[in-house]
Amino acid sequence: MTTNPQKDRPEDSPRLxxxxxxxxxxxxxxxxxxxQILAGMPKIYDANLLTSITNFEDAAVYKLHEDQAVxxxxxxxxxxxxxxxxxxxxxxxxxxxxxxxMGGTPLxxxxxxxxxTCDYSLSMAAEILxxxxxxxxxxxxxxxxxxxxxxxxxxxxxxxxxxVHPKKMLTNGGAKPGDxxxxxxxxxxxxxxxxxxxxxLDHEEQARLFSSLTTLxxxxxxxxxxIDIHACTDVTGFGLIGHIHxxxxxxxxxxxxxxxxxxFLPACLELAKEGLVxxxxxxxxKSFESNVSYINDLxxxxxxxxxxxxxxxxxxxxxxxxxxxxxxxxLGEDRIEASHIGQFLEGIPGHIDVTIH
Amino acid sequence: xxxxxxxRGLSCPEPVLRTKKIIDDQAVSSVEALVDSEINxxxxxxxxxxxxxxxxxxxxxxxxxxxxxxxxxxSGHDHQTAxxxxxxxxxxxxxxxxTRGGGTIVFIAKDTFGxxxxxxxxxxxxxxxxxxFLQTIEQSGLKPRxxxxxxxxVKLIDPNSSTYKVLCDLKDSGTTVLACGLCLDYYGLKxxxxxxxxxxxxxxxxxxxxxxQVLSP
Numbered sequence: 001m002t003t004n005p006q007k008d009r010p011e012d013s014p015r016l017x018x019x020x021x022x023x024x025x026x027x028x029x030x031x032x033x034x035x036q037i038l039a040g041m042p043k044i045y046d047a048n049l050l051t052s053i054t055n056f057e058d059a060a061v062y063k064l065h066e067d068q069a070v071x072x073x074x075x076x077x078x079x080x081x082x083x084x085x086x087x088x089x090x091x092x093x094x095x096x097x098x099x100x101x102m103g104g105t106p107l108x109x110x111x112x113x114x115x116x117t118c119d120y121s122l123s124m125a126a127e128i129l130x131x132x133x134x135x136x137x138x139x140x141x142x143x144x145x146x147x148x149x150x151x152x153x154x155x156x157x158x159x160x161x162x163x164v165h166p167k168k169m170l171t172n173g174g175a176k177p178g179d180x181x182x183x184x185x186x187x188x189x190x191x192x193x194x195x196x197x198x199x200x201l202d203h204e205e206q207a208r209l210f211s212s213l214t215t216l217x218x219x220x221x222x223x224x225x226x227i228d229i230h231a232c233t234d235v236t237g238f239g240l241i242g243h244i245h246x247x248x249x250x251x252x253x254x255x256x257x258x259x260x261x262x263x264f265l266p267a268c269l270e271l272a273k274e275g276l277v278x279x280x281x282x283x284x285x286k287s288f289e290s291n292v293s294y295i296n297d298l299x300x301x302x303x304x305x306x307x308x309x310x311x312x313x314x315x316x317x318x319x320x321x322x323x324x325x326x327x328x329x330x331l332g333e334d335r336i337e338a339s340h341i342g343q344f345l346e347g348i349p350g351h352i353d354v355t356i357h
Numbered sequence: 358x359x360x361x362x363x364x365r366g367l368s369c370p371e372p373v374l375r376t377k378k379i380i381d382d383q384a385v386s387s388v389e390a391l392v393d394s395e396i397n398x399x400x401x402x403x404x405x406x407x408x409x410x411x412x413x414x415x416x417x418x419x420x421x422x423x424x425x426x427x428x429x430x431x432s433g434h435d436h437q438t439a440x441x442x443x444x445x446x447x448x449x450x451x452x453x454x455x456t457r458g459g460g461t462i463v464f465i466a467k468d469t470f471g472x473x474x475x476x477x478x479x480x481x482x483x484x485x486x487x488x489x490f491l492q493t494i495e496q497s498g499l500k501p502r503x504x505x506x507x508x509x510x511v512k513l514i515d516p517n518s519s520t521y522k523v524l525c526d527l528k529d530s531g532t533t534v535l536a537c538g539l540c541l542d543y544y545g546l547k548x549x550x551x552x553x554x555x556x557x558x559x560x561x562x563x564x565x566x567x568x569x570q571v572l573s574p
Contacts, residue, residue: 194369194370195370197370198370198373198374260498272403273403273406273407274373274377274403274404274407274408275370275373275377275399275400275401275402275403275404275407276370276373276400277369277396277399277400277403278369279369279394279396282395282396282399295497296497296498296499300403300406301403355498356497356498357498
C-alpha cells in the first residue's frame with residue numbers, strides 16, 4: 001500500500017519536493033484572495049447548471065436530463081512526497097475526491113502535467129503518471145488522455161468527469177438545523193507533509209500519512225446507501241474550519257465543532273507546537289477566524305490543526321442526529337475511520353463555535 | 358554563546374529546522390534569526406514556546422528579527438513563554454494524591470465570589486456568582502486538578518446548597534473535590550459530606566504548594 005518515498009530516485013535527480021514552496025492543497029490560493037480574483041467573473045445563469053460558483057462547491061454539476069447530471073472538476077498541485085508513484089496516487093486521490101463529495105461516480109480523467117524534463121529523469125515522469133492512472137483504475141474509472149507542458153516546476157493533477165443522479169447530488173447546502181457533522185479520515189496532512197519534507201516523521205507516522213493520502217473517498221457514500229445525507233463536501237485546502245464554513249454558509253446555518261471528537265494524524269499536534277505549521281494554515285486562519293468563536297481556551301497547536309490545509313482529506317457529511325449511530329456503525333463495518341465531530345444549528349450563517357466537548 | 362542566523366530566502370520548514378538545530382545545543386544561550394515572512398516569525402515563536410524559551414520579535418525594514426533566549430532579558434520585554442493557554446490541556450486528575458503535585462487548584466475559602474456590601478441581598482448575589490463560576494469551569498471542561506474548600510467555602514458542598522450539583526458534576530468528570538474537616542465541623546456540615554471528601558490542613562497545604570497555579574475566586 002505504501003511505498004518508500006525515495007527508493008526510485010536516481011542519484012542525479014533532485015528530490016521531487018526540493019523545489020516546492022507550498023505542498024499539496026497548501027499550495028491553494030487563499031480564500032480571501034480568491035474572492036478578490038473571482039469578483040469580476042461574469043454571472044452565469046443556466047437552468048441546467050445545478051451548482052453555484054458562489055457556494056464554493058467542489059465541482060460543477062450540469063443536468064443532462066432528468067435522471068442524469070455530469071460532474072466536472074479539476075485539481076493539480078506540486079509534489080507533496082518524493083516518491084513519484086506515490087505523488088501520482090495522492091494527486092489522483094485528491095482530484096477524484098471532488099466527484100465523491102458531490103455524491104457522484106467518476107467516469108473519465110484527463111491528466112494535467114507540467115514537468116521540467118531537463119531537471120528530472122523521464123522515468124520519474126512516467127512513474128507519476130502511472131501512480132495517478134493506477135489510482136483512477138482503483139476508483140473504477142480511467143485516464144483517457146491528458147495534456148503536458150514543460151515548466152520550471154512539477155505540477156500534476158487531473159480533470160475528472162463523473163456522473164450523478166440530479167436528485168442524489170450532494171452539495172455544501174442542504175444541511176438542516178440539528179444535523180450531525182460526520183467526518184471521515186484524520187486531520188493533519190498539511191503539518192505532516194511539512195514534517196515529512198523536514199525528515200521528522202518516523203516510519204509508522206509516514207505509513208499512516210501515506211495511507212490517508214491514498215485512501216479514496218469512494219466508500220463512505222456507497223456504504224451509507226439508504227441514509228439521508230443532507231450535505232457533503234471534502235476537507236481540502238481551506239482546512240476543517242474553512243470547509244465547514246462553506247457548508248454553513250450554503251446551508252444558512254451555524255455550526256458547533258467539538259475538539260475532543262477530532263481525529264489527528266500521529267505526532268502532528270506535537271509538530272505544530274514546534275512550529276511545523278504550513279503557510280496555508282496561517283492563510284486559512286486569516287480567511288476564516290472571524291467566523292469562529294472559541295468557547296474554551298484552546299492550545300495554539302489545536303487551532304493550527306483546525307485550519308491545517310488538507311491534501312486528499314476526508315468527507316464532511318450532514319446527517320440527521322437520529323442516524324448518527326447507524327452511520328458510524330456502517331462506516332465502522334467498512335473500516336472507514338469516522339467520527340461525529342459536531343452539529344449544524346440555527347444561528348448566524350457561516351458562524352462556527354469551537355468547543356472542547 | 359550567542360548565535361546569529363540569516364534565514365532570509367528560505368521557505369518553510371527550513372527556518373524552524375535550522376533554528377532548532379542551534380537551540381538544541383545547550384551551549385547556545387541565545388539565537389538571533391533574520392527571517393523574511395510573518396509565517397516564519399510565528400513558527401519560530403511556536404518553536405521557542407515548545408522549548409520553554411523566551412522570544413522577542415521586531416521588524417527590521419522588510420524582514421524580521423526573532424531573538425530566542427534561554428533567559429528572560431533584563432529589559433523584561435520578552436513574550437511570555439508559558440505553555441500557551443494551559444487550561445485546556447491539563448491532565449485529568451482523578452484520584453489525585455496531594456503529593457503528586459502540579460495542575461490547577463481552585464481554592465475557595467469563602468462562600469462568595471469576591472464580596473459586595475454586607476447586605477443579605479449582596480451576599481446572595483456574590484454566592485450566585487460563585488455558582489456561575491463553578492458551572493463555567495464545569496461546562497468549559499477546564500478540569501482543575503482539585504477544588505479545595507475551607508472556612509465558609511465548605512458551605513458549597515452542603516447538599517442543600519445551590520452549588521452542590523455542579524460540585525458533584527465536577528467530581529464525576531475527574532476533579533478531586535475536598536472540604537476542610539475542621540471547617541465542616543464548625544459549620545455543622547460534617548455529617549452531610551462523604552468521608553472521602555473531607556480533608557485536613559496538611560493535605561490542603563500540600564496541594565497548594567505543589568500546584569502549578571492556584572485560583573481563588
